[in-house]
Amino acid sequence: MKRINLASLDRRRKIGALIVIILVIAGIGVGSNLWYQSSRYITTDNARISAPLIPVSTLGTSQIISLDVDLGSYVERGQRVAEVGQPRVSDSTNMRGFKAIPTSPTGVEAPVSGYVAAIWAYPGAVITTGQPIMTLYDSSNVWVTANIEETKMGRVHPGQKVKITVDSLRGATLEGTVEGIAAATAATFSLIPQQSTTGTFIKVVQVVPVKIAIEKPESSVLLPGTSVEVKISTR
Incomplete structure (x- = not known):
């Protein structure tokens, strides 16, 4: 008949009890910390960086001649960002009695200092009143x-x-x-x-x-x- 080592069994019981006590203390500590954090702080990752988004457009129908900036470029207020002119009118349209008004190219200036967040129209495109050429975001705010x-x-x-x-x-x-x-x-x-x-x-x-x-x-x-x-x- 195999003899039971009582000393070894007792040692295992003590180790098991010690592990249980450690786990209980750790659980109490974690729970206390969670309660402390939730009572003193409100945390969320449902949050985003925001900034004023400023559209850059013209006061009338125009054709884009050139863009002076690229996506992500930093511009100063008053800096020229594009050049526009009167849309071209085809010969067939002129024959029907319509003629383009001759105007010199006009520079479009940035209304605020900031970064070019998006470009909506490129050289050759015709834009109407209020249609944005690009969008800037005000990096100072x-x-x-x-x-x-x-x-x-x-x-x-x-x-x-x-x-x-x-x-x-x-x-x-x-x-x-x-x-x-x-x-x-x-x-x-x-x-x-x-x-x-x-x-x-x-x-x-x-x-x-x-x-x-x-x-x-x-x-x-x-x-x-x-x-x-x-x-x-x-x-």
């Missing part, structure tokens, strides 16, 4: 738009400090401050209505846009639309 769940909005107020983690800067952290809170949910301005007109209703937690000012923005690398994570201090 960038902020974060964070969508916060409505159930947490009672804890968000202007003036609260925010830590902003920027994905495009390899996780670099910037400081910010809650500057404003939208007076309606994000769904209110959606092109597709969120309200159900049928008998079936599923409650969905809405989000409210919150504007966060960046204290020291690195405007040259903070591109509109890029993702960030925000951590709002509620105390």
Whole structure:
């Protein structure tokens, strides 16, 4: 008959009990930290860099002669970004009694300093009044738009400090401050209505846009639309 080593069995029981105690303590520590973080901070990754997007257009129908900038170029306010002229009229049109008004080429200037975010028309294209040639974004005025769940909005107020983690800067952290809170949910301005007109209703937690000012923005690398994570201090 095989003899049971009581000392070895007792040692195993002690080790097992010690492991259980360690796991319980670790669980309590993790739970306490989560409670502490959730009670002092509101965190979300549903946030983006925002900036004013300024269209560059002409006051009348024109034909683009040339573009003086490329996508991503930095321009100063008043700098020429394109040259336009009167659209060409074909000979067949002239024969019917129409004739192009002779005008000299005109330069189109940037209304603000910033970066070329998009180019919508190229040399040879005819644009109408108000149709943008390109879009600039004002790099001197960038902020974060964070969508916060409505159930947490009672804890968000202007003036609260925010830590902003920027994905495009390899996780670099910037400081910010809650500057404003939208007076309606994000769904209110959606092109597709969120309200159900049928008998079936599923409650969905809405989000409210919150504007966060960046204290020291690195405007040259903070591109509109890029993702960030925000951590709002509620105390």
